[in-house]
Amino acid sequence: MTFTFPIETQDQKALIGCGVAFSLLPAVVVYLRILARHKANRPIDTSDYLIVISCLFVVCYQAITISAVFVGGLGFHVDDIQNRFGIESGATVFMKHLVALQIFWALGLSFCRISIIHLFARIFVIQSFIVTARITCVVIFLWALGAILTPFVACRPFEYTWDKSIEGGGTCGNPLISWFVTGSVSMICDLVILLMPMPSLLRLELAWTKRLMLAATFGIGILTCVVSVMRIISIAGIDLEDVTFTMPHAILFSALEPCIAVTLACVIVLRPLFGGEYLPDGTATFHTPSVDAIARKNSTRRFRQLNDDSSETRLRPEEVGYRATIAKSPEPFKGFGVLGEGLEMGLISIKQEWTVKEEPRPTTSETQHR
Known part of the structure; x- marks a missing residue:
């Protein structure tokens, strides 16, 4: 025993x-x-x-x-x-x-x-x-x-x-x-x-x-x-x-x-x-704010907007100077295990492009007399 x-x-x-x-x-x-x-x-x-x-x-x-x-x-x-x-x-x-x-x-x-x-x-x-x-x-x-x-x-x-x-x-x-x-x-x-x-x-x-x-x-x-x-x-x-x-x-x-x-x-x-909410394929969904809400949130700029007569130069975008594209992958990227096996880093990619052109301010009779 x-x-x-x-x-x-x-x-x-x-x-x-x-x-x-x-x-x-x-x-x-x-x-x-x-x-x-x-x-x-x-x-x-x-x-x-x-x-x-x-x-x-x-x-x-x-x-x-x-x-x-x-x-x-x-x-x-x-x-x-x-x-x-x-x-x-x-x-x-x-x-x-x-x-x-x-x-x-x-x-x-x-x-x-x-x-x-x-x-x-x-x-x-x-x-x-x-x-x-x-x-x-x-x-x-x-x-x-x-x-x-x-x-x-x-x-x-x-x-x-x-x-x-x-x-x-x-x-x-x-x-x-x-x-x-x-x-x-x-x-x-x-x-x-x-x-x-x-x-x-x-x-x-x-x-x-x-x-x-x-x-x-x-x-x-x-x-x-x-x-x-x-x-x-x-x-x-x-x-x-x-x-x-x-x-x-x-x-x-x-x-x-x-x-x-x-x-x-x-x-x-x-x-x-x-x-969190998940689609049948395991993709996480996110409740993101509307575009208007994002615009209001980002309305405070880091520079002061210039008036037309405040400088000899002015900032103006070219005709198609700003482009933004947003795309969502139709299916989760399997290689990353739906991007993180619970990390949910997101599946949206955003690409922004813009061009700022500086040119002399147009000469007017008012600016000539100053």
Whole structure:
């Protein structure tokens, strides 16, 4: 019969509480993302399926964490597990949990990152961006593969990972080094994904305030980078001789990292839930003011109108000196995912042309006498 450890320490309570919260939060935002798709009349695409899979791995990670507390003795000293509770195998059960935790941590993060990149690739259809996105996906795949295989190749034989008493013994590398390496590469991947859309956003023909707002919306991924740094720092405090007591903080940050990643990946596409009308093809419609209202709003000029007799020269447009054309695309531009997958930057392009000609004021008898 499996022994169940009592919940006594603050670390145990924190791991259980965060495990529940970190399961509910990504599940709720993923549901809201699907709901936003439905409200905007947009079909579920690959990025949505990937984020759903990522969410499932994240929830599984939290379940394994809670199991490690109740069954693996996470939060207690190894000596307490052996002497107080009479479990001779010590941290054996926890180390089995740790292998599963590393696998689900890597899977949850990698699927989430590829989902974000796929979404960005539909928004920013630029050749250089597409190339960068593909290279980043390859790096993420290789990172995930390395993180998943590491616990299987770190010790020979594999069972020696959790059972140091097996007949004939075995050898193990230093797991702290592999955790540092996978954590550092993970943080670099987060930074690359964070910076990828910034050049395209800052080059948009929008007011600086709007560009900065968009950059801030996409830049909330910096929170994931911060958590990655905290996770790497916490790894430095792990004592492999007392792993069940020194591991909770690292596991807590490892649980928080994919949870925040999934949450932020969904937040940037939830705009349809906050209002707006959408056509059956997924195109957003906007309630813009009338032409008269726009004319009244822009009636204040930045220069003073000249009277006929106020200068030796006058400003006069040529016969067809001013032309303005307004055109609306008949169909949404599919390459941009209806221009922004919820960003709704608009589908109207306006081109204005005018010419100002300066010519001498006509000579009259009145001006000759002045």
